[in-house]
Amino acid sequence: EAGVAQSPRYKIIEKRQSVAFWCNPISGHATLYWYQQILGQGPKLLIQFQNNGVVDDSQLPKDRFSAERLKGVDSTLKIQPAKLEDSAVYLCASSLDYRRTPRLLNTEAFFGQGTRLTVV
């Protein structure tokens, strides 16, 4: 089974520039998450999609961050304009539809390798 695919793996941009990250979840996974992980810390949830709808985006800095999952499969996360403090690893994860599967199976999220963003 193919895992969660993310690209690019690394990105270096100057502050005030724009950047976009792409994620392809595991086939059949309706739920998709974007996390921000600052070095040495635990991941912070930015946004959660259920198919192409947003379940939770309460921690997404909406003045500069945006995300979409138009067809309910792939997703993109964009930052515009970037700030120095946006330097982090951006992780995408996916899981089964939490509303339709036995509760135990809801609990597993599978992560991609992440995109390391450096803003200079």
Place this chain on the structure above:
Amino acid sequence: TQLLEQSPQFLSIQEGENLTVYCNSSSVFSSLQWYRQEPGEGPVLLVTVVTGGEVKKLKRLTFQFGDARKDSSLHITAAQPGDTGLYLCAGAQWDTGNQFYFGTGTSLTVIP
């Protein structure tokens, strides 16, 4: 935002020693997961616990979910250099959308 605190934040031990990592919250979770993350990689799931008081063993790793489902511990017996990594706990609440809230992380280094 559900806050999960892990302790210790950093741990450096000799090969063969035992260690315990703690994950605590004031919130109740439907389930709790433990992940291990290596540099440059995404977190990899180690175990999921769902029942208060549940204990799961994975070779030299023992995981326990607190009776009240607010805390958890990870115990490693006879640590090996291959255990080196960032250990993360994550709590999920099924009734509010199954968001995974991660702990602050414990960085473990096992010295040969």
